[in-house]
Amino acid sequence: MNRLDGKVALISGAARGIGGETARLMVEAGAKVAIGDVLDERGRETARGLGDAAIYLHLDVTGEEDWNAAVAATVGRFGKLDILVNNAGLFLGKDIEAATLAEWQRLCAVNLTGVFLGTKLALPALREAAQQSPYGSAIVNLASTAGLVGSTQDPLYSMTKGGVTLFTKSAALEFARKNYRIRVNSMHPGTIDTDMGDQVLVTRARNLGTNDVEVARRQVIDRLPIGRMGTPTDIAKGIVFLASDDAAFMTGAGLVIDGGITAQ
Numbered sequence: 679m680n681r682l683d684g685k686v687a688l689i690s691g692a693a694r695g696i697g698g699e700t701a702r703l704m705v706e707a708g709a710k711v712a713i714g715d716v717l718d719e720r721g722r723e724t725a726r727g728l729g730d731a732a733i734y735l736h737l738d739v740t741g742e743e744d745w746n747a748a749v750a751a752t753v754g755r756f757g758k759l760d761i762l763v764n765n766a767g768l769f770l771g772k773d774i775e776a777a778t779l780a781e782w783q784r785l786c787a788v789n790l791t792g793v794f795l796g797t798k799l800a801l802p803a804l805r806e807a808a809q810q811s812p813y814g815s816a817i818v819n820l821a822s823t824a825g826l827v828g829s830t831q832d833p834l835y836s837m838t839k840g841g842v843t844l845f846t847k848s849a850a851l852e853f854a855r856k857n858y859r860i861r862v863n864s865m866h867p868g869t870i871d872t873d874m875g876d877q878v879l880v881t882r883a884r885n886l887g888t889n890d891v892e893v894a895r896r897q898v899i900d901r902l903p904i905g906r907m908g909t910p911t912d913i914a915k916g917i918v919f920l921a922s923d924d925a926a927f928m929t930g931a932g933l934v935i936d937g938g939i940t941a942q
């Protein structure tokens with residue numbers, strides 16, 4: 679189950695966090711992985727830890743040239759591209775009154791433009807690989823529970839992730855209509871223990887008026903039906919599933935892995 683033997687993946691924002699763990703689990707499942715990020719030192723270190731099955735590529739998801747170069751380097755090194763994970767993302771942690779236009783534009787550039795460009799520019803390679811594969815190629819987009827329901831901490835982040843949720847469905851429909859054999863699905867994590875997860879807790883602590891991150895963490899955990907925060911592994915397992923042929927009948931769908939928070 680969930681094996682990725684012979685598959686090649688490109689993961690944006692995979693120097694650390696959910697993307698880094700996804701790279702590790704994909705290699706464990708038999709894939710070759712290209713790690714794209716702007717954190718070059720951290721990204722190289724992550725790739726080194728995975729041996730010959732992984733490479734690091736400098737990839738700023740907001741730029742067309744970087745995407746073209748990353749796709750070409752992945753295909754150059756591993757021969758093809760079966761899986762794209764649009765994982766790179768930013769959290770702002772400001773409310774509507776405090777956020778500036780420049781901050782909104784930066785958030786859009788990474789969280790929305792990055793997903794559009796990745797999808798568009800990896801498409802030719804994904805299509806080509808799909809022709810050789812019994813179940814086709816796959817794209818997994820990192821949305822969020824904040825792309826399904828409103829966010830109490832970051833309305834602008836929530837707006838971008840809502841965009842990712844619906845872009846996923848539209849891309850799935852377009853590629854199905856064109857018979858490209860590329861499945862597109864979104865992943866919706868709850869609060870996960872990563873650098874971004876820490877940023878969410880800092881924002882919550884500030885909004886509580888205490889700046890006490892441990893109190894904020896306790897509050898998050900108390901509201902979670904499963905009673906703990908998520909780990910990068912919880913999410914990476916779901917991404918591996920969506921990218922694998924076990925999800926062959928899934929497209930335009932969202933997988934919610936959130937400890938039950940959006941069930942209430």
Ligand SMILES: NC(=O)c1ccc[n+]([C@@H]2O[C@H](COP(=O)([O-])OP(=O)(O)OC[C@H]3O[C@@H](n4cnc5c(N)ncnc54)[C@H](O)[C@@H]3O)[C@@H](O)[C@H]2O)c1
Nearest residue numbers: 691695696738739765766767820822867869870872874875
């Ligand atoms: N951690 C959470 O609680 C949580 C919850 C829901 C959704 N998500 C989503 O999951 C994804 C991964 O988040 P994470 O928690 O691992 O965060 P993280 O901050 O640990 O990792 C994000 C990665 O994206 C990279 N990145 C940022 N801007 C980039 C750019 N312009 N080009 C390329 N890479 C860039 C960062 O350098 C970093 O390595 C994000 O899309 C995030 O919105 C996270």
